[in-house]
Amino acid sequence: MPARSVSILGCGWLGLPLAKHLLHLHYPVLGSTTSAEKIAVLQGCGIRPFLLEATPRLKGEKISPFFNSSLLFLNIPFERHLEDPSFYKKQILSVVEHIHQGRVEFVIFAGSTAVYPQTLKEATEDVVFRPNSARAQVLLEVEQLLLNDPKFKTTVVRFGGLYGPGRPLGRFLAGKKGLSGGEQPVNLIHQQDCVRVVSEIIGHDVRGEIFNAVSDAHPTRKALYTAAAKRAGLEAPEFSSEPRRPYKLVRNDKLKKRLDFVFLRPDPLIFSESDE
Numbered sequence: 001m002p003a004r005s006v007s008i009l010g011c012g013w014l015g016l017p018l019a020k021h022l023l024h025l026h027y028p029v030l031g032s033t034t035s036a037e038k039i040a041v042l043q044g045c046g047i048r049p050f051l052l053e054a055t056p057r058l059k060g061e062k063i064s065p066f067f068n069s070s071l072l073f074l075n076i077p078f079e080r081h082l083e084d085p086s087f088y089k090k091q092i093l094s095v096v097e098h099i100h101q102g103r104v105e106f107v108i109f110a111g112s113t114a115v116y117p118q119t120l121k122e123a124t125e126d127v128v129f130r131p132n133s134a135r136a137q138v139l140l141e142v143e144q145l146l147l148n149d150p151k152f153k154t155t156v157v158r159f160g161g162l163y164g165p166g167r168p169l170g171r172f173l174a175g176k177k178g179l180s181g182g183e184q185p186v187n188l189i190h191q192q193d194c195v196r197v198v199s200e201i202i203g204h205d206v207r208g209e210i211f212n213a214v215s216d217a218h219p220t221r222k223a224l225y226t227a228a229a230k231r232a233g234l235e236a237p238e239f240s241s242e243p244r245r246p247y248k249l250v251r252n253d254k255l256k257k258r259l260d261f262v263f264l265r266p267d268p269l270i271f272s273e274s275d276e
Contacts, residue, residue, distance in 0.1 A: 005030065006202065007066050009095065010075035011042060013166060018073065018195045019047050030066055056090035058098055067102025073198060075110040078139065085138040092142050100151055106207055107154045108198055109146050113187050113212060115139040115158060119246035125210040125254050153207035157197060160214035160250055164191030169268060170232030173225040182222035182239030187214045187250040190265035200259045214250045217267035224268055231271055
């Protein structure tokens with residue numbers, strides 16, 4: 001297996017575009033899916049496909065070869081509807097067992113800015129905070145177990161809210177009434193920039209770091225989702241009048257400085273035809 005091969009655990013909305021981008025950069029890519037029907041899609045893209053699923057134990061055929069890459073992009077979605085958030089930690093622990101048995105030496109973990117409390121006004125990577133939900137607590141525990149594992153290096157990417165092809169902003173809240181939090185700033189990132197962030201981390205071989213990955217601009221929920229719905233020709237959402245509450249604003253300064261990163265989509269209020 002070439003030393004620069006990349007395994008992507010989770011070739012979905014983010015993982016598949018990332019795989020295509022890395023193939024374009026001449027990285028050999030191994031990709032997993034939980035859907036047998038998608039195996040042919042991955043093959044057609046030039047990805048070496050694997051049918052894997054963490055339930056929470058990782059299962060599938062030929063698991064070992066998947067972990068023979070030197071780099072793993074760990075991209076298991078943390079489903080919001082999980083009744084027991086600790087299920088997610090069990091999924092990650094199962095993956096770590098296989099990492100220990102394979103050749104992976106560098107993990108890039110797709111984390112989330114949901115780890116930060118909603119009331120944390122300046123959410124930077126080095127700020128000290130206490131998670132304010134069971135989901136956030138599990139996210140932080142997963143980050144720490146990956147960062148502290150002595151057998152491989154990890155870089156954590158705390159992605160903001162994801163939007164782009166298949167996830168148009170105009171449909172998120174269209175037509176809804178009595179919504180709260182209209183004056184809260186959003187912390188979003190476009191799919192194109194998600195892919196580029198991970199690619200730059202790989203290209204610069206930046207290990208052992210935490211990065212916030214959110215766009216430069218933080219319009220209010222009311223401004224963004226009203227404009228997006230109108231652009232899509234949908235009924236605008238209605239937000240209730242209320243005092244501005246404590247809000248979370250996620251900073252991306254470290255990402256831009258450390259990787260010299262410039263966002264292609266710095267402002268979610270600047271719309272693109274490709275997102276509709």
